Amino acid sequence: MKIDPELCIACEACLPYCPMAAISMKDDVAVIDDDECVECNVCLKSKVCPVDAFAFEMPPYPRSVRHVFSDPRTEHKETKIAGRGTEEMKTNEVTGRFKRGWVGMGCEFGRPGIGTRFRDVDKVAQVLAKHGVEFESKNPVTFLMENRKTGKLKPEVLNEKVLSAIIECLYPIEKLEEIMKALKEVAKEVDTVFSVEVINRADPDGSYPLRKKLDQMGIPYYINGKQNVGLGRPKADV
Template sequence: MTINHEKCIACGNCVAVCPMNAIYVDTTINRARIDDDACVECGTCFRGMSTENLNPKIARTIRMAAKALRFRMEPEPDVCPTSAIEMNELEMPRLIRQIFSDPVVEHTSTGIKGRGTEEVKTNDVRLRVDTDEVGYTIEFGRPGVGVMFSDIQIMTRELAFLGVKFEKNNPITHLLADESMGNLRPDILNEKILSAIVEIKTDINMVEKVLSTVKMVNLEIDTVTAIGISTRCTDEGDDVNLRPLLEKLGYSNHRAKTNMGLGRRTNKIILTQTEKK
């Protein structure tokens, strides 16, 4: 993102809109600026404000006159009055910020918009996670904190050491230069994004190790994490494996989602397609 200083009148409305606190008014030049290191290219300032396309010179003159006469001429708080915020062309590795932070940008690696996959929402037909397996989503950076890829790599390295299976269709997995070691592409490590999700799978016996590893890494990295955990219920709809284990480990758990109604794997066409994969 960029702010056109030929248009900006330093009204400051964009400062409050930025979820990363990356925009500020530089009083030395009386214009708004963007901290490029803090900006994650999410586009919130560009899309989240109305524009009026006022003439910047006229708007500045009126504001100066109003100041001299001891009254204020301020635009509505959700408006950039002169359309000064512009979306510039980005190249890699900077482009990776926009791909992971702007919800309207499609991941070329997965063909979807967003930070992750469908997770286990279609599990009853795709059998991504079976009854003796556990799926995990480890989310970084939300709400409004952001995360460096270098911090995500600390987590993926520790998880790789445990021997977890990274979800193939996840955007972060596509950025792993060495999946067995959990190493991300070196050119993106210094880039910051709004949030990301690492998706993995293990057998039921690995739950304690994974949870303790995530907890340990969370103390080392400069962001926040949230972990989701799921499994496949029995045909009767019961969770006979994961729930007792979480209770034994001291976690209070609640069934947050139950995905059902997509059909059964006895469907011959679906079954054949799944087995081919």
């Protein structure tokens, strides 16, 4: 994102709109800290500037990843999905990706105000890979990996900063305990906030195998159920 210094009248109206606090005043002109700016376009889209001083041009790769991860309206060219994760993370699970006996996991990094660098995503992805998880092939973070077996991200994106990013993966439920322990350990080296979502299919009697295991491990959780209201036809066996 750029601000035209010739147009800026130093009204300061744009400052509170930036979710990364990347805009400040210098010598009576608004300036953007390029290292902190995640190219989310909020300043431009808000139309807050009275003189249209903001201008956006898609930056070249690797900086372009900032925009595609931080502006939820932008489609990832590899996945054809806008936003951070796959469609199923955002809507209902109707395609049967999550089988009985398996755990679907999402690790969500960053939030407005703090963001995340991909070097933190890389640390966690490598730990997950060591435990044999299967990374979701349609997730945009998976496309940034140079090796899906090791979870290692491409070196040129490690310093790129985005509002948030999600790793999505699958593994057998027997691995839950070792993976949770490994995540607790690596969290000490991660320089942003991250939350973990675990997904499982209910058993025929309506119970959730994950709840029992999380209770046994003493891990607190907040239940977020999603209901298919019939707009999609489930492909999964019930």
